[in-house]
Amino acid sequence: MRRWCQETGVLVMTIAALGGLLVSCSAENSPSASSTTESIAGTDADANGVRDDVDRYIDQTYADQASADLNKAVRQYAKAVQSSLLDADSPPLSLTHATERFRALECLMARRPSEFHRIFVDVRAQLLNTANRSEAYLKADDHVKTQTIPLLPADQWVTACQS
Amino acid sequence: MSVVSRKLSRVLWLIVLVGAGWCPDSFAQVQPQSACQIATAPRTAIYFVNGVTTTLDEARLNGGKLELEFLNKLPTMAPSVQAMCHLFFLNINPTAGAVTDFLEAGQQRLGLTSTAVWTGLEGFGLVTSGAIVQVLQRPLTNADQIDQATITRHAAAYREQIAAPSCRRVLVVPHSQGNLYSNASFDNVFSQTPNPPVGTLKIVGVATPADTVRGNGLYRTSSTDLLIEGIRRVLPGTLPPNTNWSFSPLLLSPTYSGGHSFIGYLTAEPSRTQILMDMESSLVALASVNPC
Numbered sequence: 001m002r003r004w005c006q007e008t009g010v011l012v013m014t015i016a017a018l019g020g021l022l023v024s025c026s027a028e029n030s031p032s033a034s035s036t037t038e039s040i041a042g043t044d045a046d047a048n049g050v051r052d053d054v055d056r057y058i059d060q061t062y063a064d065q066a067s068a069d070l071n072k073a074v075r076q077y078a079k080a081v082q083s084s085l086l087d088a089d090s091p092p093l094s095l096t097h098a099t100e101r102f103r104a105l106e107c108l109m110a111r112r113p114s115e116f117h118r119i120f121v122d123v124r125a126q127l128l129n130t131a132n133r134s135e136a137y138l139k140a141d142d143h144v145k146t147q148t149i150p151l152l153p154a155d156q157w158v159t160a161c162q163s
Numbered sequence: 164m165s166v167v168s169r170k171l172s173r174v175l176w177l178i179v180l181v182g183a184g185w186c187p188d189s190f191a192q193v194q195p196q197s198a199c200q201i202a203t204a205p206r207t208a209i210y211f212v213n214g215v216t217t218t219l220d221e222a223r224l225n226g227g228k229l230e231l232e233f234l235n236k237l238p239t240m241a242p243s244v245q246a247m248c249h250l251f252f253l254n255i256n257p258t259a260g261a262v263t264d265f266l267e268a269g270q271q272r273l274g275l276t277s278t279a280v281w282t283g284l285e286g287f288g289l290v291t292s293g294a295i296v297q298v299l300q301r302p303l304t305n306a307d308q309i310d311q312a313t314i315t316r317h318a319a320a321y322r323e324q325i326a327a328p329s330c331r332r333v334l335v336v337p338h339s340q341g342n343l344y345s346n347a348s349f350d351n352v353f354s355q356t357p358n359p360p361v362g363t364l365k366i367v368g369v370a371t372p373a374d375t376v377r378g379n380g381l382y383r384t385s386s387t388d389l390l391i392e393g394i395r396r397v398l399p400g401t402l403p404p405n406t407n408w409s410f411s412p413l414l415l416s417p418t419y420s421g422g423h424s425f426i427g428y429l430t431a432e433p434s435r436t437q438i439l440m441d442m443e444s445s446l447v448a449l450a451s452v453n454p455c
Contacts, residue, residue, distance in 0.1 A: 102223050109227045113193075117224055117426045121418050124220070125281040134277045141219045145257030146316060151223070153251065154193040154230045 040085050040136050049079040057126045072163050073111045074123050077104035081127045081137070088136040094143035102149055103160040110157035193234055199248035206331040207247050207449060208324040209233070209442075212254045212317070214339025214370070214425065219255065225425045226253050229336055232429050232439060240443045243450040250331070254317045254348075256341050257310075282417055309343050317344055318351035325352075325359040330455035333364045334445055336438075338425040339390075342371035342382075349377035362452040365445040369428050369438060374400040381441040385434055387414060387422035406434040 042051040050058075058078065062071040080100035087093035109116045128134045152160055198204040211226035230251045237245060324331045337345040345366050352364055368382030372394045376382045384391050386404035395401040408431035413419035419427040428434045 098219055101220055105220060105223050106227065109224070109231070110193075113231055117228070118418070120220070120224060121282060125278045128281050129276070129278045131277055134281070138218070142257070144219065145255060146312070148320075149219075149253075151226070151251060151253065153195075154227070154234055155195040157193070157227075 038130055040088075040130075040133055041082075044082075048075075049082055050075055051078075051082060051127075054078050054082075054123070054126050058123070061122070069111050069161075070108075070119070073104070073108045073161060074119060076107055076162050077101065077120070078123060078127060080104045081124070084140040085127075085133055085136040088140040088143075091143040094140040095147055095149075097140065098144045098147075099149050102151065106152050106157040107161035109154075110161065193231070196234070196237070196248055198246055199250075201248070205247045205450070206329070207249050207446060208252055208321075208329075208331045208333045209249055210252045210254050210320070210333065210335045212335060212337035212341030212345050213256050214337075214341050214423075215256075217256070217338070217425075222253055222255055225338065226251060228426050228429050232435065233442060236439045236443075241447050244443055244446045247332075247446065247450060249446075252320070254320060254335075254341075254344075256313060256344050309340070309347060313344060314347045314351055317348040318355075321348060321352050321364055322355070322359065325363045325454045327455045332446075332449035332452060332454055334442065334449060335364070335366045336369060336442065337366065337371075338369045338428075339372065339423065342366075342368045342373045342376070346373055346375065346377045360452055360454055362448065363454045365449055367438065367441045367445050368402075369425060370423055371402055372398070374398070374402060376402070381445060383428065383434055383438050383441065385422055385428065385431075389421045390423040406437050408432075408434055 042053065044050065045052055046055070048055070055075075058071055058074050062068075062074060080097055080103075084094065084097040084101060087097060105116075105120070108119065112119060128137050209229070211222070211229050213222040213225060217225065233249070237249075321333050321335070323329065324333050335345045335348075345368070349364060349366060352359060353361075362378075365378055366376050366380035366382075368376045368380060368384075370384055370388055370391055371382050372391055382402055383406040384402060384404045386392075386407045388404065391401065391404075395403075408414060408422060408427065411427070411431035413424075413427045413431055414422060418424065419430075428438060
């Protein structure tokens, strides 16, 4: 039995290591969505507060009817991040937008309590796809690092959803 | 049993093991805590303190995950814990500078795209890279890398919760570098007069790079946590691992594969259950203390 466990453990860990390596490599080699010269704002042709490439990502990733609520929740977060990037030079606006991001994340947690982190990681990677957007995001965070942003309790998270 | 049957059995067991760890927990819509409807019920303040590569958004999600898992387990916890109203807060450890270092190291030294860095912020590839380990180890191994203003701010928040009119017990759940801040804040709280009653502040550490948990607090560090294992090589006094993520498929994911993610600790078993048990026993101890 012990040997079975050892062999199985080694097998699982080997698969894990190889799988992790493959996934990591594929992520590292994936083409950048935007060039480094692209502006922080990017293109928002429909003026909905979300870059068009991110709009496309959200609509393609959460296209089915069962994901309609998630589509809206992710877009709410994307809009709040875009505002944070555009106003990253302003400490008071950074606090306003950080609060909007918290409400959007609470909505996301209410909609998908078991999957929210993976969804967040993926959409944030889309939003911060260039160095200057990443720097703006961190700059906005830096303005509010000593502030206390009120949190909604879990039973009220759903009220943070804008639609 | 034939060789083929044995192999088939092993594969089926693997699928069961992996499936058990991968299937997301099902949550019903979160209901208000019954104790919070009673004005006279004792209150506790549960704080999450984030680690070194955690942005504001991740800190919110980590705190949310802690709240969800705790509330999901609350109906089966001790009566004295259920009798208290638990309020959740964040004490932010400002790590934007470290994330900037991390981003620069990932892009410049490893040639990663921004998207790849954000996707794998806590993952195996970055955590084990020599360049990144240097960036992460500096704030985790040097006490002078934690700033006094943050310690004072955190300690003031705990003191305010404990003092009248709030009169709340405080449980702090720090992750990673947050453990260094929590230990220092604990010392700060009890080094000032008037001293709060002993036992009104407890810590349950997660993935700690420290060699102690103040106030005889509990902690959980996974044997699969590559970052803390790296810290332990530099600082052998680092608290030893006392939990793990078993064969969790999270270890396959670029986001969680370093075994250090707070969300991972609260998703994989047995670390999730053990952290919640540590919280429960700490809250039982807190329930026996009157802060005011």
